[in-house]
Amino acid sequence: MKISSFPCMACIQPALLFCLVGLAQQPKPYHNTLPKDITVYHAAVVSANPLATAVGLRILKEGGNAVDAAIAVQLTLAVVYPEAGNIGGGGFTVIHLNSGKNYTIDYREEAPGKAYRDMFLDKQGNADPHLSQDGHLACGVPGTVAGLFAAYKFASLPFRELIEPAIHLARNGFAISAEEAKMLNDTRSDFLKLNTIRPVFVRHIPWKAGDTLIQKDLAHTLELIRDNGSAGFYGGETAKRIVKEMIRGGGMISSKDLLEYAVKWRNPLSFDYKKYVVLTMPLPSSGGIMLEQMLGMLSAYQVGKMGFETPQSVQLMTEIERRCYADRAKFLGDPDFVKVPVKTLVSPEYLRQRMLNYSPGKATPSKDIQAGKINPESEETTQVSVLDSSGNAVSLTYTLNGLYGSRVVVGGAGFLLNNEMDDFSAKPGSPNMFGLVGAEADAIAPHKRMLSSMTPTILLRKNHPFLIVGTPGGATIITSVFQSIVDLLDFHLSLFDAVNKPKFHEQWLPDLIYIEKGFPLQTRKALEKMGYRFKVREAIGRTEAIEVLPDGKIRAVADHRGDDSALGY
Ligand code: DON
Helix, strand or coil, X not given: CCCCCCCCHHHXXXXXXXXXXXXXXXXXXXXXXXXXXXXXXXXXEEECCHHHHHHHHHHHHCCCCHHHHHHHHHHHHHHHCCCCCCCCCEEEEEEECCCCCEEEEEECCECCXXXXXXXXXXXXXXXXXHHHHCCXXXXXXXXXXXXXXXXXXXXXXXXXXXXXXXXXXXXXXXXXXXXXHHHHHHHHHHHHHHCCCCCCCCCCCCCCCCCEECCHHHHHHHHHHHHHCCHHHHCHXXXXXXXXXXXXXXXXXXXXXXXXXXXXXXXXXXXXXXXXXXXXXXXXXXXXXXXXXXXXXXXCCCHHHHCCCCHHHHHHHHHHHHHHHHHHHHHCCCCCCCCCCHHHHCCHHHHHHHCCCCECCECCCHHHCCCXXXXXXXXXXXXXXXXXXXXXXXXXXXXXXXXXXXXXXXCCCCCEECCHHHHCCCCCCCCCCCCCCCCHHHCXXXXXXXXXXXXXXXXXXXXXXXXXXXXCXXXXXXXXXXXXXXXXXXXXXXXXXXXXXXXXXXXXXXXXXXXXXXXXXXXXXXXXXXXXXXXXECCCCXXXXXXXXXXXXXXXXXXXXXXXXXXXX
């Protein structure tokens, strides 16, 4: 991996010169560039925000490893990317160390101890999305800070150095982008309605690009974490503030919930696809197991020969996606609470059976597809991608769920809380905010973790990182990761195209293929003749990917769909 004989990338890419600074120097909050597609020699980092990416690069250059960089990027995103970066949410991290060892950390939020199965039903017994999505009751017990400290065991720099850039940006402010300004303005009335204390995200005049966002309360909370570790969040002043916020706003998280929260080290989900080992997240994310199902079903066909986004390949991949989402709705949930037939769901025979009613040239309506038949098993149960110069790799996805989560800012503590409770199935068959339906397996129970679609993934070739990939996008996460891998390995697209070409998405219900603008019209028309219905929607995902090229160089691509940026050296 290490290619130290090549010239320093700064000579080749002048836009990166500003990053050649020591850790003592603070991030430049008003000047940043937005490189989206770079080829470098040693290490790379891709994230949703240029300031966070720059912090990651600096950590890498100062001798930090991929885990150091990932932690610093996550903490910076919590400041500069408040709609999804967070300390009040949760997520999953997949780590490959150059020793050959792999780890996955589950720091998903969990239901508060007082949560109960029907807590989001109205008097008529219908699921009320406002209850599960807006405000205090929607908040799960946050996991991010515990996740950061769990990953820290593989880090090499003092934690203080990893958190300092975030504190600096929170205390002194940074210039917001046009996209951020628009989202803050669009969410203004929610912030006003759902908070008990007016947060800094609301001001008397609309935000515009270049305005400075200062978050002093958040800076203070980050200092408490810097000085007290995880206890600076789950105990002491911050925990008291969270509980007070819950009491003021009618939420459920208690000090006991916070004190008892712990990450879960899961066995990494690992399987082969072509010449690669795919390393990804097991349950309670549905992403890994569904990626294994999708690639497993696909490998029975020669999709590469069908061509990229032709009617044949899109039909095949759509029908695969449809069947996997039907399985998700019935079988998948937190494995510590429900028995999930994982072995069967990914077995070649089961996957073959699932495709028996696939008819090339003709749509299978979703009403004709149910979850597969399973015999009981005896036993079973906003993306950051980093690669360092020693071959350590991190792929992580963490979230507040919806845009700015519950939109509740903890009074005096300055951070947003998630609305992850909406990822539970409030009522069998009632769609969540991503249109996903679920059943008993994902019903609410105290301390249970809600099913996720987040799919942070690393592909290894001969036990060395080949691809580090992941994306946000709710239900579409799994299909985006699936398609990025297939685009690269079967259609031989460049990484740039695999990330940026229009994507499509089918999730069983509703019976529609969602497409992005730019999806080939001819393909759409051909599929409509076969009985498929389409809906054009906003961006599908924001994929951040790093690929190790055959000559050992590193290509890093940030999605063109947002302010995402890629840096490296
Ligand atoms: O865990 C999940 O699957 C969702 N809470 C992810 C939310 C998400 O990706 C929002 N971004 N668009």
